[in-house]
Amino acid sequence: MGFVLSEKGFEKLIRHLSDTYRLYAPVLKPGEGRFTDTDVVRYDFVKDSAEIELSKKSDYSFKEILTPLSETLFYFTEQEMKEADADEQPVLVFLRNCDLHALRRLDQIYLQNGTSQDWFYNRIRRNLSFALIGCAESCEDGFCVSMGANKNVEGYLFSIDQEDGKFLFDVKDFSLLPVFADLGNEAEVTPRFVTENKVQVSIPETVPNSIYQNPIWDEYNTRCIGCGRCNFVCPTCTCYTMQDVFYTENGKVGERRRVAASCMVDGYTNVAGGGQYRKSSAERMRFKVLHKVYDFRRRFGYDMCVGCGRCDMACPEYISFPVCINKLNRAVKEGQIHE
Amino acid sequence: MGKDINVKKLKKNAFRYSKVRNETASRVRIPGGVVSARSMGRIAEIAEKYGNGTIFVTNRQGVEIPGIDISNIDAVNRELQLIIDETKVNQDEREKGYPASGTRNIVACPGSRLCPFGCYDTTDLARKMDQAIFPNNLHFKVAFTGCSNDCAKVRMNDFGIIGMTEPQYNKDRCVGCEQCVKYCQKRSVGALKMVNGKIVRDTDLCIGCGVCVTYCPTRAWTRSRERYFRLVLLGRTGKVNPRLAQDFIKWADEQSVFKIVKNAYAYVEEYIDRNAVEGKEHVGYIVDRTGFDEFVNWIMKDVVLPEKAEVARRIYWEGKRYDRSNNLK
Known part of the structure; x- marks a missing residue:
C-alpha cells in the first residue's frame, strides 16, 4: 500500500522506527574523502532523518554491516573460547535496487554455498530488514539495467522516494501500515527504478579457457596499482582473510578476527610454502572479471555483478570495470569468428 | 631633453631597473599564483602594446612585462588597474600601479x-x-x-x-592491507607499522603529509578536521x-x-x-x-x-x- 508523507512526517517516521530498529543508512561524511575537502558517503547508524543521504549513491556499500571490514569473531585463552558479543537489536538497512540484488549474492555465498552456513554471518543477517531507496534517475557509473539488478518488487519493508519535497512509500510490511496511516496519506506508489543507464555492458554467454592467454588483460599490469578499492566498495565481494592475534606477554590469550580481503591486493593468493597463484595485476583482473560475470553464474545460475558502478567510482587509476566486460565480450566474439 | 627618472621610486612601483637604457619591465603581482584568464589576457595586451611582445614568467609566480619604454610607466600603471582589481592586491592610490615591491609576491x-x-x-x-x-x-x-x-x-x-594533516585512524575500518605502511615507507618517512593486524603510527616521526589517507582503500585513515x-x-x-x-x-x-x-x-x-x-x-x-x-x-x-x-x-x-x-x- 502506498503513502505520501511530508518532510515532518518522514522525520517522525524515522524517529518512530528507531524505537524498534537500529537504522543503517548511507551518510555523507564531510571531509572524510581521500583528498582535502572531499566527502565520502558510507554507511553508518543514524537516528535522525536528516542524516540519511537519499540522493547520492554511497561510495561504500551496505555490505559492511553483514561482512564488516574488520570483525572479531571470538576471543581465546589457553583452554577456552568465547564468541564476540553481538548487538541483537533488529536493524533496518536503507539501500538501493542494485544493493538489494547484491544481498542475494551475499546470502548465496554465506548461507547457500555448500552444506553449512556461516554462523557469524547468519547471526547478523537474521536481524536485518530492508528499506528500498528508489532511483529516480540513473547514477553516473551504474549499469544495473544490463545486469538485471535495477528493480525490486519484494524483499523490503517499505520503499522510499523523494519527490517535490514529499516522501513516497510503498509499504509491504503490514505491521507498519498503521504507522504510515497515522503520519501521512494513502496514495498510489511504485518504487522508482531506472530502465536505462548511460553505461551498458554485454556479457558473453560462455567464455573459452583460451581467454586466459588473451592480450586484453595485459594493460592492467601497468595500469592497476593493486589497491583493492574495487573489491572493498563492491556490494557483492565476499572474500575475507583471518587475523589470529595474541595480545598478552605470554602469547596465550588473543582473538580471531576476520577482515575484508581483496583479490587485487598483494598476498591474496599466498599459500604455505611461499606459493602465489596470481602474481600479476593482469591475472588478478582476469580472475575478478570472470568471477563477477561468468564463474559465479556457472555455479549459481546468475551473475554476481549487479552493475552498481562503485568500482568505477573508486578506482584511483580510472580503470573501468564495465569497459573491461565489454572488451571481454568482444574478445570472446572475435575468438568465435576465428574458430 | 634628457630623461629624469627617480629610479628608487620606479623600483618601489614594481618596475625593474633594466640593463637596457630607457627600458623597464612591469612586475605583475599574482598572489597565490592563480590569475584569471581574463587578467592574463590583459597582461598579454599590455605586453603587445607597451612591451616587446614577450612575457617573462618569474620564479615567484608573478609575471614581468619586459621592453617597456620608461616614459610609458604611467600609461602601463593605468592599464594594470583592472588586473590589480581582479587579483585584489592592496593599493594606496588607483591607477598608480603597485605601491611597493619589497615584500615579494606570495x-x-x-x-x-x-x-x-x-x-x-x-x-x-x-x-x-x-x-x-x-x-x-x-x-x-x-x-x-x-x-x-x-x-x-x-x-x-x-x-x-x-600544510599538515593529523591522520585519524578508525581501526574498525582497517583490514590490514598495509598499503599505508608501504606508501608511507616509499613516499614519506616510514612512520607506520602493522602490529597485530592494526596500524601503529610513530607520532614523533609522522610529518602529517597525509599519504596514508590518500592511499587507504577503506577510509580507515581520514584527515583531521583541523588544518595544521x-x-x-x-x-x-x-x-x-x-x-x-x-x-x-x-x-x-x-x-x-x-x-x-x-x-x-x-x-x-x-x-x-x-x-x-x-x-x-x-x-x-x-x-x-x-x-x-x-x-x-x-x-x-x-x-x-x-x-x-x-x-x-x-x-x-x-x-x-x-x-x-x-x-x-
Whole structure:
C-alpha cells in the first residue's frame, strides 16, 4: 500500500522506527574523502532523518554491516573460547535496487554455498530488514539495467522516494501500515527504478579457457596499482582473510578476527610454502572479471555483478570495470569468428 | 631633453631597473599564483602594446612585462588597474600601479585546489597573507606549500608554511592491507607499522603529509578536521650564505602563522641595518646579528599556539658559505 508523507512526517517516521530498529543508512561524511575537502558517503547508524543521504549513491556499500571490514569473531585463552558479543537489536538497512540484488549474492555465498552456513554471518543477517531507496534517475557509473539488478518488487519493508519535497512509500510490511496511516496519506506508489543507464555492458554467454592467454588483460599490469578499492566498495565481494592475534606477554590469550580481503591486493593468493597463484595485476583482473560475470553464474545460475558502478567510482587509476566486460565480450566474439 | 627618472621610486612601483637604457619591465603581482584568464589576457595586451611582445614568467609566480619604454610607466600603471582589481592586491592610490615591491609576491603550490596531496587551499591563504602584509617595502619572502613535498620550495623563503594533516585512524575500518605502511615507507618517512593486524603510527616521526589517507582503500585513515601547519624560518638564496629554512613550529594553526609573520615586520623595522644598500636586508642576516632569542621574543608576541604545537627552542642553519675555503681545485 502506498503513502505520501511530508518532510515532518518522514522525520517522525524515522524517529518512530528507531524505537524498534537500529537504522543503517548511507551518510555523507564531510571531509572524510581521500583528498582535502572531499566527502565520502558510507554507511553508518543514524537516528535522525536528516542524516540519511537519499540522493547520492554511497561510495561504500551496505555490505559492511553483514561482512564488516574488520570483525572479531571470538576471543581465546589457553583452554577456552568465547564468541564476540553481538548487538541483537533488529536493524533496518536503507539501500538501493542494485544493493538489494547484491544481498542475494551475499546470502548465496554465506548461507547457500555448500552444506553449512556461516554462523557469524547468519547471526547478523537474521536481524536485518530492508528499506528500498528508489532511483529516480540513473547514477553516473551504474549499469544495473544490463545486469538485471535495477528493480525490486519484494524483499523490503517499505520503499522510499523523494519527490517535490514529499516522501513516497510503498509499504509491504503490514505491521507498519498503521504507522504510515497515522503520519501521512494513502496514495498510489511504485518504487522508482531506472530502465536505462548511460553505461551498458554485454556479457558473453560462455567464455573459452583460451581467454586466459588473451592480450586484453595485459594493460592492467601497468595500469592497476593493486589497491583493492574495487573489491572493498563492491556490494557483492565476499572474500575475507583471518587475523589470529595474541595480545598478552605470554602469547596465550588473543582473538580471531576476520577482515575484508581483496583479490587485487598483494598476498591474496599466498599459500604455505611461499606459493602465489596470481602474481600479476593482469591475472588478478582476469580472475575478478570472470568471477563477477561468468564463474559465479556457472555455479549459481546468475551473475554476481549487479552493475552498481562503485568500482568505477573508486578506482584511483580510472580503470573501468564495465569497459573491461565489454572488451571481454568482444574478445570472446572475435575468438568465435576465428574458430 | 634628457630623461629624469627617480629610479628608487620606479623600483618601489614594481618596475625593474633594466640593463637596457630607457627600458623597464612591469612586475605583475599574482598572489597565490592563480590569475584569471581574463587578467592574463590583459597582461598579454599590455605586453603587445607597451612591451616587446614577450612575457617573462618569474620564479615567484608573478609575471614581468619586459621592453617597456620608461616614459610609458604611467600609461602601463593605468592599464594594470583592472588586473590589480581582479587579483585584489592592496593599493594606496588607483591607477598608480603597485605601491611597493619589497615584500615579494606570495607563492603557493597548486595545493588542495588541484593536488591530491595538498592539505589546504594554498592559494587562498597566500591571498589572505598578501592582504595582511602587502604593501610593504621591507624585503620579505613568504610562500605556502600544501604538504611536506614542498613543491613551492618554501624552504628557500623567509617564512615557509607547509600544510599538515593529523591522520585519524578508525581501526574498525582497517583490514590490514598495509598499503599505508608501504606508501608511507616509499613516499614519506616510514612512520607506520602493522602490529597485530592494526596500524601503529610513530607520532614523533609522522610529518602529517597525509599519504596514508590518500592511499587507504577503506577510509580507515581520514584527515583531521583541523588544518595544521609547519612553519619554517629564514631560508634564503644569495651571495653570502644561502640556506634552507629550518623548522620552527610543528602543528601550528593558521592564526598563529599569520600573527608571527606580521610580528616579524616590527622586528625588522627595529633592527634593520639603517645603512643597508637600498634599505634592503634579508631578515635572516638581521637575526644573525641580533641573535635568535631576540627574534623569537618579537615574533611570538601575543601568539597563542594550539596545545598540539611543538616549538623549536633553538635553530641552527647551515647552508653554503662562500669563504676562502671555497676552493674547488
